[in-house]
Amino acid sequence: MVDVHRPRAAPSLPTDTVPHPPSLRPLTWLVLILLALVACRVLLSPSLSWDQNEQLVWSQALAWGYGPQPPLYTWLQWGVNAVLGPTVLSLAVVKHVLVGLTAWFMFLAARQIMATRTAWLAAFGLVWLPGIGWELLRDQTHTVMLNCAIAATWFVLLRQLRAPSPAGFGWLGLVMAWGVLSKYSYVLMAAAALLAALSLPAARRALLSRGWWLTPVIGLGLVTPHALWALAHWQSASASTLRKLQPPDTLSRLQGLLAGGGDLLVFSLLAALPWLLMARWAFGRAWRWRSVAPAAPAPGQPAEVQRLFTRYVAIVLAALLAMVLAGTSSFDGRWLQPLFLMLPLLALVARPTVAADPRGARRFLGASGALLALLWAVVMLNPVVDAWRGKDERMNWPVAAIGQTLRDAGFDGHGLVIAGHHTTGGIVRLAFPRAQVVVCDIDTRWTLDCVREAAARAHAQHMPLLQVLAEEPAPAPWWRAAWPGGAHPALQTRVLPYRWTDPARQGLCVEFMLAGPDGRAPSARANAAHPPQQQAVCIDHR
Template identity: 30%
Template sequence: MTETSSARLSHPADTHRITRLFFAVITAYFLAQLALRLILGGALETDEAEMLLMTPGLQWGYGPQLPLYNWLQTVLFALFGDTLFALSLLKNLLLWATYACLFLGLRAFVPARVAALTTVSLFLIPDIAWEAQRATTHSNMLLATIAASFAAYLWALKTGQLRHWVLFGVALGLGGIAKYNFWAIPVGLLLATLSLAQTRRMLTRRTLIAPLIALVIVAGPYLWMAKNPDLSLSSVGKMDMSGDTKQIIPEGGSLYIQGVLILTLLPALVAGVLWVFSRKAEAVMGSAEGSHIVTTLFLRTFVILGIAGLILVWLADVGHITPRWLLPIVLPLVIGVFLWLTPRLSRRSAIGYSATLAALAVLVIAGLSLDRYKEGARRDLDFAPLATQIEEMNLPQDTLIVADFYVGGNLARIRPTWIIRSDLPASARAETTEHILLISRSSKTDASLQELAARVDWPHAAQANYVSGQQIDLPFHHSERSQPLRVLLGVVDQ
């Protein structure tokens, strides 16, 4: 990059043009994704279906997930009905906010061009480009609150103004009721900040307002969690903390490393190619003003969280890890690497990088379209026959239906007036009806389904008489395959 083009990085006209272009691109992309989801239609994915079962108005808690996503989804359901539009709108608004907040936050220390090119690097993370669109919900809220926290924190460090520390406190509080692994972010940021002389000096007494505000925001949901541990901790088993203690390296340790590699492989490949084409410009380009501090801050945050996370997994003997749980650890790494790299990119390299991301976006859209119609696709399953067959059973109107999120949510979408609860522990505790219909996708025996009635705390589980179960085969719209469901009816003896 020449000295003239380097000077233009902070030119007002260039800054405004890049900012307008950045927001135009992310807005157009997520509008396209919203339209695509509505056009493709089909059944709901598991996390989407969960929202139809886990949004019974505004409550302090809803189960194992923290409530912020449910609150916003409840509001959108009130505005637009329990529709696919309301589900997809929230998902894409949060993803849009993730990119927007990170860009605005990075602008505290780096020029608009660097901020834009670094921010779009998030699209190289598979769980953000693909899974966040295809399946996840609460993880999207996690991404948005992490980005908001980064933005508020960077501006608070830059200006030291009370309003920015207040915004950071609000972001912390919202993140604290978005997803549990969010708390890795403030811990990592604080430790990284304290490890750097430049940023350590930026902390003042005003910083203390942030945790106080966060504490006020999380108080209600966390008190609910303490009073309802059976619901709030019902997903702890996912981590399988009962592994083989005789193993030198716990299974969770290898899965942890694999998860980090899965999330960072594509960003690493792209960064490597860009580095090859930009390494000669390094001596000329140097670092943009302020970028060194923020780059080091993000990279140190990753190192601290990466090591701490591995130690925790090892000590807790965690036996199962899903890569998306590691997003709070991986995000600082990807951001830090591209903060270091993008100021060195020539105009030609920047255009090539942007073209690569555009091609990836096209592939994601094409892949999501194919995923809708592939053999055995979740969205291709037809739930209408299930509703019809249940109606043909002539059950009492107040019959309680218990199913997993995927089946229960899709059934609730077709028959919104039916009483449908999830298979989470204690989900049917308040139901007094004397009829229950248990539905399972797995090949459970009647005895196992009876145990499900007890697990959801149906008050009549022990004294009910269970009619012999039956199998219902649901068809796919574009496949000859079928999805078998096991159904068992329980009735209290009169």
């Protein structure tokens, strides 16, 4: 007689829990997807969005810091530019290699605690995290590297908990320095992960074993030069982030708490719900079974890792809540979602039986591929849709026409360029790779000093000088600051048609002043194929 009240036994757990060389088939798919993404980005547009233009300007030279961001991404971009040149291809290669490495490190991290086939689910399921799936196809740079560094950190940390070694502590210090030099918000993730691990007896013994001191020595040694630069340039390194955390339009303490708490709640839910709902749909009843933790789990084993991840999430949420109580009234999803990058690992550790459900795995991977294709199509079609709507989309800027307009005016690509913002500066560098581009942002209060210093260098070295701004007109003092003597070249204005956009509906305003080595305006070239555009008046739409 069958006891109908006796609960059914959970499906048997996979025995494939010891790391071994992974199958090359999923890795091949990952490489093919990334190659397709790079090709589509190059074909999508010859123009760039904000972050990528910023990288073209910053990567002209190596430095210990660049404005409000750590320098590692720009160093990497500088190296690739040295091989491929400052092009759309070089920007796409850096970004998508980091995206691929993020998925690979996520697989390696998952492989420390679960079967190979389940570990691949963690890697490919990243597309369901809004901070990865959608944002990786948009204009992002430092956040992409941050995601990669966080995935690498979890891989190294979990491997070290499983089998501590002095070499492992060295690698942990290296990846932590990588994270800090990628984006400053990494510090919160690293601190929360270490605190969570040190709060568990078995993990604490592993982290304090022989050679532990290599982690802080290597990490601090690699980060110190940039830290000294950041202290010396504190205003430029911190002002932008502080403005975003505490917008000036917050009217009261209560409104600030509500706004900050609302952002925290929304972005925390977005970081987890899409992935969890998709996994619940894909695996159905198999998703209901939970793992049974032993009384004294060993370090690096699934039960211990589940406790580690749970405490990590609790520490991160407590720290973010403390920021809200301290006055932070605005969060950006790009800041928060990388902190929850390991949520798929937590869910899969808590539901290890899904590895025994091949049908669910196929549904999971199929849904992930379908979402990636959908997001891919949206990103590819977005510039075309904006063109039909007559919207001033930066991916539709006429890069070739801008370059030809400046050539026709007499600029041959050798000399110093003062651009009014990074978007213009990056586009000019695409068109003239040999030019020295300096960005003096018209929206910053020290922009006139920036213009004076850059122009003085050009005048002293008898270099051609081009002042240029696109999309919005610059105030008159910004133009005059480059010419302290009073006499200056004539301000020229062109309105160029966006790609695929009806010129009668919308045009790109380009303003510039151009002087040769002698300080005089060069002679304009006649060009039958590209006749000079008529002078126009640009309207400030801000």
